[in-house]
Amino acid sequence: MPNNFDSVAFMDTLTEGGFSEKQAKALTSAMIQLMDSHLVTRDYLDLRLAQLKSELIQWITQWTLGAVVVQTGVIAVLFKLMH
Template sequence: MTTTFDSLACKDTLVEGGFSDRQAAVLAHAIWDLVTNRLATKDDLLALEQRIEAKFDLRLAQLKVELLMWIISLTVVQTTILGAMLKLLR
């Protein structure tokens, strides 16, 4: 999505508001630079959101695998301890 900004209309509005012609031109140029080069567009924000969601989904999958590994490990340890205790009781 491209951002449209009418710097001439902005300059005219500033002149009508009391700025000198030169002040209005410089300020309109500064605003144009800000709008076109430094502000994020809706498309920029959407792309950022998609990248964050992708990283979140990947990290969530990694955490699920890690949790499953812990559960399996603890189950094995618990079973081993239970088996050793049953041997001692016989």
């Protein structure tokens, strides 16, 4: 996903508000670094969602197999008691 931050417009807004050009450039650079390091990308979210789906499928599979083992054990005990 492309960065939609317009750094030139941001710097213009700062200079119109009383910042020197040097201050506006420094603040703009800091903002870009902050956004790059803290914003989550769509690619990251897609990857994380795929990981969570995989973990959920593994958990459901393990839980289902565990339930089948318990049910088999209960049936075996009941069968043994009835005969």
